[in-house]
Amino acid sequence: MLNQANFQDKSEKIGVIGLGYVGLPLAALLAKEYNVLGFDINATRIKELKENRDRTNEVDSETLKHSHIEFTDHPEKISGCKLIIVTVPTPIDGHRIPDLRPVETATEIIGGCLAKDAVVVYESTVYPGVTEDICVPILERVSGLSWKKDFHVGYSPERINPGDKEHSIDKITKVVSGDTPEIANFLAEIYGHVITAGVHLAPNIKTAEAAKVIENTQRDLNIALMNELSLIFNKLGIGTKDVLEAAGTKWNFLRFEPGLVGGHCIGVDPYYLTFKAESIGYHPQIILAGRRINDNMGKYVAENAVKMLIKAGKAVKGSKVLILGLTFKEDISDIRNTRVIDIYDELKEYDVDVSVHDPYAYKEEVKQAYDIGLMDNVEDHKPYDAVILAVKHRPYVEGLGLEGIREISSDGMPILIDVKAFYSKEKAHQAGFLYWRL
Numbered sequence: 001m002l003n004q005a006n007f008q009d010k011s012e013k014i015g016v017i018g019l020g021y022v023g024l025p026l027a028a029l030l031a032k033e034y035n036v037l038g039f040d041i042n043a044t045r046i047k048e049l050k051e052n053r054d055r056t057n058e059v060d061s062e063t064l065k066h067s068h069i070e071f072t073d074h075p076e077k078i079s080g081c082k083l084i085i086v087t088v089p090t091p092i093d094g095h096r097i098p099d100l101r102p103v104e105t106a107t108e109i110i111g112g113c114l115a116k117d118a119v120v121v122y123e124s125t126v127y128p129g130v131t132e133d134i135c136v137p138i139l140e141r142v143s144g145l146s147w148k149k150d151f152h153v154g155y156s157p158e159r160i161n162p163g164d165k166e167h168s169i170d171k172i173t174k175v176v177s178g179d180t181p182e183i184a185n186f187l188a189e190i191y192g193h194v195i196t197a198g199v200h201l202a203p204n205i206k207t208a209e210a211a212k213v214i215e216n217t218q219r220d221l222n223i224a225l226m227n228e229l230s231l232i233f234n235k236l237g238i239g240t241k242d243v244l245e246a247a248g249t250k251w252n253f254l255r256f257e258p259g260l261v262g263g264h265c266i267g268v269d270p271y272y273l274t275f276k277a278e279s280i281g282y283h284p285q286i287i288l289a290g291r292r293i294n295d296n297m298g299k300y301v302a303e304n305a306v307k308m309l310i311k312a313g314k315a316v317k318g319s320k321v322l323i324l325g326l327t328f329k330e331d332i333s334d335i336r337n338t339r340v341i342d343i344y345d346e347l348k349e350y351d352v353d354v355s356v357h358d359p360y361a362y363k364e365e366v367k368q369a370y371d372i373g374l375m376d377n378v379e380d381h382k383p384y385d386a387v388i389l390a391v392k393h394r395p396y397v398e399g400l401g402l403e404g405i406r407e408i409s410s411d412g413m414p415i416l417i418d419v420k421a422f423y424s425k426e427k428a429h430q431a432g433f434l435y436w437r438l
């Protein structure tokens with residue numbers, strides 16, 4: 001039976017499979033106390049990490065330099081790990097159906113070099129039942145070992161918030177579960193030694209899996225409500241931000257704001273839950289209604305940009321529009337499932353000449369994912385008939401401002417579409433902008 005002491009004295013090794021936004025910060029944290037192997041199938045990623053470079057900017061170079069993590073893309077190295085933690089992505093496909101191929105592939109790789117008495121823990125977001133009903137059979141088939149006799153599994157959902165330096169991984173309570181009470185307690189000891197916020201022991205694996213998907217489903221629904229209210233208030237000629245500031249004076253009002261809901265968690269996780277619900281004969285209504293609202297917000301923003309162009313007396317076809325920001329949230333480089341692309345695609349349907357700038361996104365990733373060539377400088381294609389602040393990146397907030405946007409705008413009445421409701425409406429009007437915000 002494994003025990004935490006064997007890992008703390010570094011006679012046993014922990015393997016982290018998948019070194020993205022979740023896996024790398026986890027590996028760096030665990031490496032403070034344990035012997036850690038970091039595995040990723042992306043050889044380029046491994047090369048960069050060995051050079052102490054993290055393109056996600058979640059872990060700084062100095063931390064990587066002193067972490068002593070053994071980075072590798074050689075699967076056979078996993079055989080030396082008695083605790084293996086899986087942190088690969090779990091996206092959805094073009095039909096919004098869970099795509100379990102990354103977690104299945106990772107499980108096959110692990111099964112091919114699974115040591116006897118090892119424990120495999122999944123942190124990837126899944127619907128209830130994936131760990132035991134899908135992953136365990138793969139591990140048994142590939143390894144030839146028997147579950148609960150030769151190896152064990154657990155589930156501990158990741159709670160990483162990319163770009164958030166305040167709520168770092170060690171400051172977020174860790175939910176932990178295992179296939180037996182003994183394994184659950186073992187994992188609680190392992191995680192509890194590095195998670196200062198403490199550990200919550202879930203009664204079983206399916207409960208822990210369900211807890212993860214409802215965390216983001218709840219946030220998705222709250223934002224969907226704000227987005228629907230924004231649709232209503234815009235039709236009524238009422239400022240949504242003004243309404244929320246007034247309502248927010250009550251002590252129990254929840255402070256959510258309208259906006260684009262993308263990324264690899266909030267915009268994806270609800271589909272994992274609804275997929276499982278429909279597989280057992282229940283057809284969710286509220287969850288999917290919220291998803292429909294949020295998925296259509298990019299199109300709604302683009303439509304209002306077109307209306308503003310018409311209002312300003314500018315021809316829509318051939319007009320020049322600049323989108324500021326493409327990543328799914330501020331101050332990160334992650335473009336996965338960004339809903340800013342919906343604004344871009346809708347404007348292109350109107351034959352608008354759209355330029356996109358983002359100070360954090362990687363050009364090659366954007367080109368590969370969306371076939372868009374990012375600009376080097378916002379002034380490259382000026383003047384613009386309209387500017388859309390889609391993502392509130394720090395360089396825009398601190399270095400551009402209303403004056404900067406005015407300087408790159410065309411003559412006449414410049415248009416500013418403020419998706420994040422960052423700028424003051426009054427100041428925007430004083431600066432001469434035709435201004436619109438969610």
